[in-house]
Amino acid sequence: MILFNVGILVIAMGWIPGLALKKASSVNKAGMASTVTGCALVLIASVLGMFGAFSGDLYFFSWRMPFGQALFSLEPLSSFFLFIISLVSGLAAVYAPAYLRHYGEEPARSKSHWFFYQILVASMMIVVVAQNAIFFMLAWELMSLSSFFLVEFRNEKAKVRRAGWMYLVFTHIGAAFLLAMFALLARHAGSFDFRAFRDSAQSMPSSLANVIFLFAVIGFGMKAGFFPAHIWLPEAHPSAPSHVSALMSGVMIKTAIYGILMVLAFLAPISAWQGWLLLCIGIVSGLAGIGMAISRSDMKSLLAYSSVENIGIIAIALGIGLLGKAFGNNVLAYLGFGGALLHVLNHSLFKSLLFFGSGAIQTASGTLDLNGMGGLLKRMPFTGAAMLAGAAAICGFPPFNGFISEFFIYSSAFQVDFGAPMVRELFIVLVLGGLAMIGALAAYAFAKLGGIGLLGEPRSDGAARAREVAPAMYVPMIVLASLCLLIGIFPSTIVSFMRPALASISVAPPTASIDGMMNSLRGIQLCSFAFLALILMLAVARKFFIGEKNIKVSETWGCGYDKPDARMQYTSVSFAEPFVSLIGPLTRPNIAGKVPAQHFPEATDFKVDVGDPILDRAVVPAYAWIGKLFGKFSIIQHGNTHLYVLYIVLALLAALVWGLGL
Amino acid sequence: MSDVALSFIPFAIAIVFAPLSVGVIRSTKAFFAGRKGFSVFQAYRDLFKLLRKGIVYSKSVSWLFKLAPLAGLAASFIACAWLPFGGLTGLFSFTGGFVLIAYLFGASRFMTMLASLDTASAFEGMGANREALFSVFAEPALLLGFGAVIVAPGNLSLENAISAAQNTTFSDYGVAAALAAVSFFILALAENSRIPVDDPTTHLELTMIHEAMILDNSGPDLAFIEYASSLKLWFFYVLIADIVLPFFHIGLFMRIFGTFVIVFSLAALTGIVESSMARLRLMKVPQFIGSATAFAFIAILLKGIL
Numbered sequence: 001m002i003l004f005n006v007g008i009l010v011i012a013m014g015w016i017p018g019l020a021l022k023k024a025s026s027v028n029k030a031g032m033a034s035t036v037t038g039c040a041l042v043l044i045a046s047v048l049g050m051f052g053a054f055s056g057d058l059y060f061f062s063w064r065m066p067f068g069q070a071l072f073s074l075e076p077l078s079s080f081f082l083f084i085i086s087l088v089s090g091l092a093a094v095y096a097p098a099y100l101r102h103y104g105e106e107p108a109r110s111k112s113h114w115f116f117y118q119i120l121v122a123s124m125m126i127v128v129v130a131q132n133a134i135f136f137m138l139a140w141e142l143m144s145l146s147s148f149f150l151v152e153f154r155n156e157k158a159k160v161r162r163a164g165w166m167y168l169v170f171t172h173i174g175a176a177f178l179l180a181m182f183a184l185l186a187r188h189a190g191s192f193d194f195r196a197f198r199d200s201a202q203s204m205p206s207s208l209a210n211v212i213f214l215f216a217v218i219g220f221g222m223k224a225g226f227f228p229a230h231i232w233l234p235e236a237h238p239s240a241p242s243h244v245s246a247l248m249s250g251v252m253i254k255t256a257i258y259g260i261l262m263v264l265a266f267l268a269p270i271s272a273w274q275g276w277l278l279l280c281i282g283i284v285s286g287l288a289g290i291g292m293a294i295s296r297s298d299m300k301s302l303l304a305y306s307s308v309e310n311i312g313i314i315a316i317a318l319g320i321g322l323l324g325k326a327f328g329n330n331v332l333a334y335l336g337f338g339g340a341l342l343h344v345l346n347h348s349l350f351k352s353l354l355f356f357g358s359g360a361i362q363t364a365s366g367t368l369d370l371n372g373m374g375g376l377l378k379r380m381p382f383t384g385a386a387m388l389a390g391a392a393a394i395c396g397f398p399p400f401n402g403f404i405s406e407f408f409i410y411s412s413a414f415q416v417d418f419g420a421p422m423v424r425e426l427f428i429v430l431v432l433g434g435l436a437m438i439g440a441l442a443a444y445a446f447a448k449l450g451g452i453g454l455l456g457e458p459r460s461d462g463a464a465r466a467r468e469v470a471p472a473m474y475v476p477m478i479v480l481a482s483l484c485l486l487i488g489i490f491p492s493t494i495v496s497f498m499r500p501a502l503a504s505i506s507v508a509p510p511t512a513s514i515d516g517m518m519n520s521l522r523g524i525q526l527c528s529f530a531f532l533a534l535i536l537m538l539a540v541a542r543k544f545f546i547g548e549k550n551i552k553v554s555e556t557w558g559c560g561y562d563k564p565d566a567r568m569q570y571t572s573v574s575f576a577e578p579f580v581s582l583i584g585p586l587t588r589p590n591i592a593g594k595v596p597a598q599h600f601p602e603a604t605d606f607k608v609d610v611g612d613p614i615l616d617r618a619v620v621p622a623y624a625w626i627g628k629l630f631g632k633f634s635i636i637q638h639g640n641t642h643l644y645v646l647y648i649v650l651a652l653l654a655a656l657v658w659g660l661g662l
Numbered sequence: 663m664s665d666v667a668l669s670f671i672p673f674a675i676a677i678v679f680a681p682l683s684v685g686v687i688r689s690t691k692a693f694f695a696g697r698k699g700f701s702v703f704q705a706y707r708d709l710f711k712l713l714r715k716g717i718v719y720s721k722s723v724s725w726l727f728k729l730a731p732l733a734g735l736a737a738s739f740i741a742c743a744w745l746p747f748g749g750l751t752g753l754f755s756f757t758g759g760f761v762l763i764a765y766l767f768g769a770s771r772f773m774t775m776l777a778s779l780d781t782a783s784a785f786e787g788m789g790a791n792r793e794a795l796f797s798v799f800a801e802p803a804l805l806l807g808f809g810a811v812i813v814a815p816g817n818l819s820l821e822n823a824i825s826a827a828q829n830t831t832f833s834d835y836g837v838a839a840a841l842a843a844v845s846f847f848i849l850a851l852a853e854n855s856r857i858p859v860d861d862p863t864t865h866l867e868l869t870m871i872h873e874a875m876i877l878d879n880s881g882p883d884l885a886f887i888e889y890a891s892s893l894k895l896w897f898f899y900v901l902i903a904d905i906v907l908p909f910f911h912i913g914l915f916m917r918i919f920g921t922f923v924i925v926f927s928l929a930a931l932t933g934i935v936e937s938s939m940a941r942l943r944l945m946k947v948p949q950f951i952g953s954a955t956a957f958a959f960i961a962i963l964l965k966g967i968l
Contacts, residue, residue, distance in 0.1 A: 374782070377724045388726065388776070397769035398762060410761045410805075414812065425813065425962050432809045433802040433955070436764070440801035443772050444794040451779030451790065457722050516757060523756025527740055530754070531766065534736035535729070538886065542732070545882040549716035556720040556783045557877045559867060564722075570779065570787025578795045582948070 001054055004074060004129075007041030007086075010034055012122040015115040024105040028097035031114030035121065039090030042125060046086060049079030052500045058131060058195075065138075067192045071131035076500035080341060081128040081258045084348045088251045089121040091476040092243040095356055098470040099243060102363040103154070113153060113241075120146040120247070127255045133182040133192040140178065143255070144171040144223075147248055151240045163235035170232040174222025178259075181215035184208065185266055194266075201268040209267045213274050216263040217281070224256035226315060227285035228614045230308040234296075237304035238368070242359020245300060249307045250352035254344050257314055261337075261505055264322070272326040272418075279319030283430060285312030286438040293445040295580050295587065295610040297370045297572040299358045302449055303351065306394065309438060310347045313406070314340050316435065320412045323427075332415045334502065334509035335517070339408030341498055346401045346487065350393040353480035354449075357387035360473050361453070364466040370572035372460035373453040379466045384454045386477035391446040393484040396439050399528035401487035404494075407524065409435060411517065448575045457566035489528045491521040573608050580610055587613055669755070672747035672900075673739075679922075680742070680896035681705035681889065683929040687856075690933025705892065712885035720878045722782040730777035731879060731886040737770035738893035745900055746821050748907065748921035749914045757819045760808040764801070767853070767894070771797060774887075778875035785867040789874025796859070796871070796947055800852050803845060803954035810842040810961035811905055820904070827908040836909055841961035843902045847928065848954035850898035852947075854891055857936040859947050869941070899925040 014034025018027040048054070054074040061070040074082070096117070100110060119142060126139035148171070152164040182192070188204055189196040204212075217226075225233045233253075237245040264270070289308025296302035321336025323329075360383045361376060362368050377384030393400035413431040418424050458464040468474065487494050495518070558564050580589055593606035636647075685702035692699025719727070741763045743753040775793055778786035812823045827835060852859045855872035867874055876887050903924035907917055942950055 375722075377726065377780075384724075392769065392772065395768070395772060396765060397772060398765055403762075403765055406765075407758060407761055411758050413809070422963065422967075425965055428809050428813060429806065429959060429962055432805045433959070436802040436805040437798060439765075439768065440798040443768060443775075444791075444798060447772060447775040447779070447790065447794055451776045451787075455724065455726060455776060455780035456782035520757045520759075523754055523759060524762055527744075527754050527759075527762055527766075530743075531733075531736050531740055534739055535732045538732040538735055542882045542886070545713045545885075546717060551716060552718045553721055554718050556722055556781045557785070558783065559785075564782065566782065568784045569782045570784060570791065575779075575787060575791045575794075578791055578944075579798075582795070582945075 001045070001057070001059065001074070003041045003048075004045035004082075005059075007038045007045065008122055008125055009038075010041065011038035011089075011118050011125070014038060014118045015111070018111055018114055022107060024107045024110040025097070025101070027107055027110040027114065028100055031110070031118065032093045032097050035093035035114075035118055036090050039086040039093065039121070042082060042086040043090065045074065046079040046082035049074035050076050050083060050497060050500060052076055054079075055500075055504075065132075065134060067134045067186075068132045069193075070135045071193065072126065072129040072135070073131050074129060076504045077258075077261065078128045080498065080501040081254065081344075082125060084254065084345055085121070085124050085128065085251050088348055088352045089124075089247060091479060092247050092352065092356075093117075095246075095359075095473050095476045096241075096243045098472040099241065099359050099363060103241070109153075113150070116146045116149040117244070120150060120252070124252060124255055128258050131194045133186060133194070133197075136194075137175070137179065137182065140255075141175060143252065144168075144175065147244070147252060150244045150248075151236050153241050153244070154239070157239075160239040163232075163239035167232045167236040170222050170229065174219045174229075177215045177219030177222070181212050181219060181263070184212055184215070194262075197266040201266050204266075204268060206269065206271070209269070210271070210274075212263065213267060216260055217277065220256035220259040220263075221281070222256075223259075224253050224311050224315075225285075225308050226281050226311065227288045227308060228618070230285065230289065230305075230311075231612055231615045231619055233307055234292075234301045234304040234612065237307070237355075238298055238300035242300070242355050242362065245303075245359075246352035246355035249304065249355060250348040253307065253311060254348060257311075257318070257340070257344055260318060261340075264325075264505065270322050270325040272323060275319045275322030275324075275326055277319070278315050278322060279430065282312045282315030282317075282319055283434040283438075285309065285315060286434065287312075287441070290438055290441040290445055291579075291583060292587075292610070292612060294441065294448065295576050295589070299361070299368045299370055299373075299449065299453060300355065302370075302445060303354050303358060306442070306445060307347075307351060309442065310343065310351065310394070313409070313435070313438065314343050314347070316431070317343060317405070317409050320409065320431070323416065324412075327416060327418065329416050330509040331513040332412055334513065335408050335412035335415060337502055337505060338495065338498060339405050339412070341501060342408060342495070343402075343405035345494075346393070346405050346484070349480050349483050349487075350390045350400075350402065353386060353390040353477050353484070354394065356473070356477050356480070357383055357390065360469040360477070361466070363473075364469055365460070366462040367460060370449065370452050373458070373463050374456045374566065374569065375454075375458040375463060376466055377454045379458075379463075380468045380474075382468060382474040382478060386474065386481040387454060388450050389481040389484060390477075391450045393481075393488070395442045395446050397443075398524065399485065399488045399531055401484045401491075403488060404491040404521070404524070406435060406439070407520070408517075411520070444579065448572060452570065452572045452575055456569050459566055459569065459571065489525060489532075491524060492518050495521060577608075580608065587611070665751075669751050669753050670743075671750050672745060672752045673743040675747055676742035676745075676893060676896050676900070677739075679925075680892040681709060683896055683899060683925060684892045686926050686929035687933040687936070690930045691937050694934065694937035709885050709889055712880075712888070713882050715881040717881035717883060718878075720781045720783075723777075723780045723878070726773075727777045727780045727878075728883070730773040731883040731890070733773045734770040735886040735890040735893075737766040738890040738897070740766055741897050742893050742900075745897055746824060746904055747900055748903065748918040749824075750918070751821050755819065755821050760812070760820055761805070764804050764808070767804075768797070768801065770890070774875055778878075781878045783877065785870070785874045786877055788868070789871050789877075792871045792944065793875060796852065796951060799948045799951040799955065800849060803849055803951060803958055804853075806955060806958035806962060807842050807845045807849065810838055810845070810958045810965075813838070813962050813965045824904055824908050827905075828911065830909075835965075838961040838964045839905050839909065841957045841964070843905050845954040845957035845961070846898055846902050846905070847931075848951065848957070850895060850902075850928070851932065851935065852951045852954070853898065854895045856932055858939055858942045858950060861941050895929075896925070899928045902928060 018030040123142035130136040189200040293305035317340035324333030396402035396406045590609040684705040775790040860871040903921040
């Protein structure tokens with residue numbers, strides 16, 4: 001436990017030594033050293049906590065806090081999230097100094113970066129261990145604000161300011177729902193203490209439970225990025241520095257998933273509609289998120305939309321888990337919640353890997369536009385290979401980790417008989433068909449990211465000049481890629497790590513079904529090894545067949561045309577075109593430029609801009625309307641101090657009248 | 663013979679006979695075109711010829727291009743080793759194995775798409791994005807098709823579903839099984855680049871899908887790709903036989919024989935389809951593959967009604 005306290009203190013205070021330093025690079029080193037040390041300590045504590053070393057113990061910081069104490073505990077579920085937070089934050093801190101160097105050498109900027117970065121890491125850690133609603137909300141707000149300032153790192157750009165602004169608005173709409181939710185819970189329980197929430201869960205009327213659940217889904221959904229509340233992600237992630245995007249997309253949005261799991265413990269009986277709601281939100285988020293990812297050419301925007309998809313997959317799994325609880329089917333609950341937790345871990349690994357990679361490419365080639373990339377695997381062998389592994393993992397292909405969590409969800413499809421005709425069949429169709437289509441769309445998006453971005457010939461001078469980045473940047477990527485592979489080929493080990501965390505959300509399936517799952521995981525493991533071994537054997541066989549015969553190198557086949565040019569390649573836009581035109585009626589892409597016509601076409605250019613339909617056609621008009629409405633009240637806001645004093649007097653008088661009940 | 667040795671038999675049969683199904687398709691097409699055609703064993707000769715050749719790599723490619731054919735063949739091997747054959751259980755049999763097989767095929771498709779983009783060729787980029795788009799429709803059909811087979815007896819493993827089906831009559835699950843079989847046949851055409859989705863013998867790069875992606879593969883690499891695609895075709899044919907045969911209530915040896923009969927009849931049927939219709943326009947293909955999803959969908963819902 002002391003490990004956790006010291007670790008979090010080291011992180012939260014780690015920016016102080018940096019203040020005294022003069023050079024940006026030494027500030028960066030100081031920030032990295034303290035973050036890595038703190039994260040390592042918390043990582044050890046979280047591994048112990050995952051196995052229940054601190055279960056049932058309650059700790060508190062000796063702060064004076066309104067409405068209770070700063071209580072926290074390291075239950076297995078909290079520790080599971082703590083493990084992810086400390087792992088990715090530590091790796092991101094290793095990555096950061098080399099990456100920040102490309103943003104210039106201003107010491108002031110580095111100091112503010114590490115201040116907000118370390119506050120963000122520490123507040124995320126507190127969010128998942130807090131045991132008091134006020135303490136939780138304080139940490140939650142600290143997390144939102146520090147990440148807002150990190151997004152604003154390059155605030156000289158108008159686009160970045162807009163992105164940060166949007167994030168701030170959305171995160172606070174979410175926070176408002178959470179405050180209301182905690183207020184309702186506290187009124188019922190009579191205290192802001194989570195223990196009191198849990199103890200009074202049984203006596204909660206179902207109407208109140210329903211309202212609280214809805215508030216939790218909306219409030220946490222804003223942070224997680226459930227469709228249609230996803231629109232801040234594709235704005236904020238591309239604007240933030242890459243390691244911050246990795247941390248926000250890989251880890252921070254998962255605290256919202258923790259929040260939903262946490263609230264479930266405060267609501268005693270789960271109703272089926274709650275499960276169906278999350279399942280449907282998940283499928284819609286998954287399809288919409290990855291569908292929009294395909295049309296993106298900005299690499300980080302594509303990754304941000306893919307986060308919406310992955311949060312969707314997690315929501316599908318959560319929904320299945322809830323259905324399991326609602327119908328008292330422990331196997332279904334185990335597969336659902338197990339798949340959700342595992343996908344939280346998996347997504348944090350491969351998504352931060354891919355964001356690190358996009359940052360490496362940005363520093364090496366100077367662009368994030370896929371249309372200007374290409375040939376990077378040869379120029380950046382480590383970054384390229386790690387990113388391809390991440391792309392395969394995020395599509396859920398064996399032998400990587402993404403497959404294991406999706407396998408959990410697929411396995412759940414046949415586990416339940418809902419006791420009504422057709423419901424089981426609809427459930428099967430939703431889960432199998434939805435997940436399969438999401439998977440195929442993900443393969444489309446990531447074939448584009450990998451194939452257009454990393455392979456082929458460079459499409460710009462910057463990409464042609466790109467060189468491998470510093471080891472401090474690619475080593476974290478290799479670590480993450482290896483973890484993706486390890487989880488993929490040793491799935492039963494990682495699943496047994498999760499067992500205490502699952503038990504703590506009272507998911508206790510019969511041993512036989514756990515054994516059945518373990519048996520399947522061993523089968524997957526065997527097949528993965530067979531797959532890798534066969535590839536190796538075939539490589540040897542190919543060497544044997546070629547023998548002494550020459551391997552020739554020649555131009556790519558171009559119908560006999562032997563002067564191929566990098567401009568002949570498919571671009572990001574053309575690769576996405578069939579899909580974009582297929583879903584055109586939904587997204588209404590904005591196409592500018594002339595299509596070449598006649599026999600001797602003139603020089604022309606062509607631009608396709610696929611906006612976000614939710615942002616462009618719902619949110620922007622809605623906010624414009626709200627702005628117009630409240631603009632009418634500007635009459636009473638005229639800058640005349642005397643009249644403002646009069647308002648105060650009138651308000652006080654009104655309060656007095658109301659208070660006295662006159 | 664021990665169980666382990668027995669479970670190698672489906673794999674051995676697939677390795678030996680898979681190219682023959684391609685030969686049967688070609689002979690059928692030759693018959694309908696009024697040509698004499700090659701011998702049915704020409705597919706084997708082609709493979710051996712390619713294995714003896716050297717390799718020409720494009721200047722643009724990286725290691726990924728060299729890895730893709732190996733991964734594709736490895737995935738096909740595992741799929742054929744896993745699939746039961748006429749009552750014989752395959753290797754790696756475990757609950758939920760069909761998900762792994764579907765995703766292994768997906769992984770091999772993903773590798774092929776990446777490898778084709780690695781050549782920096784416009785044709786291959788075109789092939790890759792068509793493949794990517796069509797797989798968006800094929801993937802749900804494949805998993806729902808498996809779902810339709812498994813939903814009936816309510817067991818997550820294909821082997822158990824097959825042995826459970828043996829104890830039932832056609833009227834119980836037969837309609838669902840037949841619909842699933844139709845769905846898989848459509849997928850067999852789509853996933854193996856047959857007419858009406860794709861034409862493996864076309865000479866015009868602009869109209870190709872799968873062939874466009876492998877324009878720059880040669881020698882043993884091309885042999886691996888061709889072999890992998892014949893194994894994949896074999897996989898779908900045997901899968902259909904596995905679904906249909908249990909309803910006939912026949913002995914083990916008759917089932918093995920029956921599987922062969924069904925597989926080669928399906929190959930002949932593919933040849934007839936290829937001889938009797940033209941390719942669909944590209945934008946019509948999603949509708950065609952979508953019909954496979956619809957059949958699988960109906961097959962699953964039928965279980966709810968019956």
